[in-house]
Amino acid sequence: MRKLMDGHNFQDRDWLFGLMIQSKLFCPKRAGGRVFISPDYNQTMEQQREMTMKRIAYLLDRGVFDGWLTGKGAEAEMRKFALHEVIGMYDHSLAVKLGVHYYLWGGAIQFFGTKRHHDKWLRDTEAYMIKGCFAMSELGHGSNVRGIETVTTYDANTGEFVINTPCESAQKYWIGGAANHATHTIVFSQLNINGNKQGVHAFIAQIRDADGNICPNIRVADCGHKIGLNGVDNGRIWFDNVRIPRENLLNSVADVLPDGQYLSAIKDPDQRFAAFLAPLTSGRVTIAVSAVYSSKISLAIAIRYSLTRRAFSLAPNEPEVLLLDYPSHQRRLLPLLAKTCAMSFAGNYLKMIYVKRTPQSNKMIHVVSSAFKATLTWHNMRTLQECREACGGQGVKTENRVGHMKSEYDVQSTFEGDNNVLMQQVSKALLGEYIAAKKRKAPFKGLGLEHMNESCPVIPSQLTSSTLQSSRFQTDVFCLRERDLLNRFAIEVSQRQAQGESKEYAFILSYQLAEDLGRAFSDRLILQTFLEAEATVSDGPMKNVLGLLRSMYALISLEEDPAFLRYGYLSTENAAAVRKEVTKLCGELRPHALALVSSFGIPDAFLSPIAFDWIDANSWSSVQH
């Protein structure tokens, strides 16, 4: 089961777990006869930032990052994902700091740059000889990248670009690595050439010299203390007519000749911008997957705790009841467990389509990565909160990890695309497909919408237990929801347009259907990835448990989304049957709970004392030592 959950690179992961567990830099602490490793979050912001750099230096020295930028092919990319996931399980700050350097800075060189950039920068980046960061967001613009205000012009006399911050709202903000350490940055800026506004482009600028002094005409300030992620030094950057060589334009999509002529293979500025942003997908993939691992860790802790903690007896003189023997406690944790397993398969699917990407699949990957990033990170925050509460007072101790992870992972719903904006983009893309198919009078193709070419699924009025647990029913009802919502959404938008609203504004007004639709798409696709994973397993006990998990995932989604009742995909009788089945599934999954969280492959050292013998961990003798 561990192989199915993690998907790939098991020995690489175990090796990296070992590297961290055996090093004092990762703060090993003994509790209850076990060793746990976790950063010391009680250190100051400056100390935490320094520790992050020390850990990076250690991992670099041990060869963890070899091939992260110079390696080629799907195998190298999957190994990189695996190692980055393991790092995230230790500390989100460490993963983010490395993500900025390797995936954002490094990825920009790889995908926005051309050979001359690869030759000049990739090797040094991989060896951490330079420290990169990624200056895209500004004080006034985050989600709307096209609206950024940094301006770059071209001086044909000197063959240099000139980057400038024209006003305070244009200062670069939240730039990970910029406040203390970064020597170089990707700068996103409007490009104005010969009076023409050519749109957003990416450049390379040096911001610190090798000794760590800030370069001339660059100003840097600190974003300051954050609610979490204080191991990352986020900074603000102002450019005061900074001159960079012409070669520093990352020119895979567009170029400027020495005489100032602007060239691009893609004529349409919208398409050019989309081609530009395509490489940022890898960031969304890593975030989505790290959200799943965070959920796994918190569930492993909370479920293990609930298997040893007791409260209240049913009758006097009887032993108190184990938390996980309460139906209410099962209902709080086991559906989240099932969803996390489902999203684990979805994450593996996302990684696979990403590493196998082609120019044709880019659009689909953009939509799927947006949907999954939003869904999986929201799920993680919800899971963290529930697990914190399920651990009671112990959940409030930083040492027990679950509670602290809330503040560390909160940012996931915002960075690399605000979740709400991403989901709107998903429904916009679906609407676009819908309208295009109708216009062509052709069947639906792409984004998994092929089910809409079949006849509309019919939901039986009587839902028995075996129907509810059948993949046929589950797929039908998810497809029904997506299909119907897409129809309704298209109708509502076109009605508003008929009433005189612009297409953009009609879309904005129909936000409620857009949200429902985005969720429907995401859930349906996750269910499909679950079924695909299930199909790879031969009959036996493991397949049975997977079936239970999948049913729980599907049915809890039916329970929790009001859309099923609101739009009549389920009758109230249906909904009652679903609710009952969920309770039944809780009982059926309860005996497998420990084995399931063990199959997450998380070493004991990465959990916390309450997942084991928490009485011994809190004993007086351990205070004395």
Place this chain on the structure above:
Amino acid sequence: MAPPSSTNGETNQVLVEEKLSVRTLILNRPRQLNALSFEMVSRLLELFLAYEQDCNIKLVIVKGKGRSFCAGGDVAAVVHMINEGNWKLGAEFFSTEYILNYVMATYPKPQVSILNGIVMGGGAGASIHGRFRVATENSVFAMPETALGLFPDIGASYFLSRLPGFFGEYVGLTGTRLDGAEMLACGLATHFVPSMRLSLLEEALCKVNSSDPAIISATIDKYSQQPYLKEQSSCHWLAIIDRCFSRRTIEEILSALEREATNMVDDWISATIQSLKKASPTSLKISLRSIREGRLQGVGQCLAREYRMVCHVMRGEVSKDFFEGCRAILLDKDKNPKWKPSKLEQINDDMVDQYFSKVDDEEWEDLKLPARSNLPVTAIAKL
């Protein structure tokens, strides 16, 4: 099942001394350096289980007769068994031994092992899993299995992986010898007591009448001494050990060591490289993976995994290095084993994987460990 023919049925191979609430078990095969026979591991297991149930017994002491604690499991006898009959007799020896290791690792009462001499292989299995390990100036520790075509078993993947940094990989792969001071420094020993104080120590332990580890520890402390690490100790090379033995594969470990050797010429580095080059290449690869997996597992899982591995070793499907190693080192003593495969690059991942899989035999089962009622959800050993 018949005990192996090398046993002298008249001499008791495990002597028992009873003093108040303490039982002292003495490994009694001094001519074979107290190497563990099938009779000994069975008897030890029997005794340990019996003492667990007896509430009059509070402490178990284990020591060796003569100048050795225990030089290891009697693998020559196992090879003999296999050559005579089949590998399943050998499997029975190992499963009994590993169950003994598990019982010691999860024992609710303290075990004090007096390691006044050689403690290697199976001897480590009979002592390191106990709560207290007393080293002396005579102690010589080693896990020499890779030179024999075997691998560090007896739960070594559990305790070696938990030594500081990557010292465990170094010890398990090179078979290096450690003295008492080094054992204390890296945590294999919990105390160091000069040998001349041992009889006083044992007397004091017999009078303590307690199972409380804090009291036992304090008692041993009274006779303890802080030993000095010798100048050429490998404990001075920890930074290089960590850098090199943390590498992902045996090949990378060797090239890291060779890189270090170009920067500084020292006997220690060349000796380390030599011991890796002389070891069975198959043993090196499976040992490394065993230790790496063991780092993330409980002691029961480690022993179960090692049992699978040792069965595959005995079946000789991938490599017969175990038989060649025993021949060259223990029987013919020419010390020139001809390993097959002879080179690291001839051993691919699939071949290594085989050692970790279930044995393809109808009658074979995974190691069955006894249920331990006094434990929380997973077993905790005492290192």
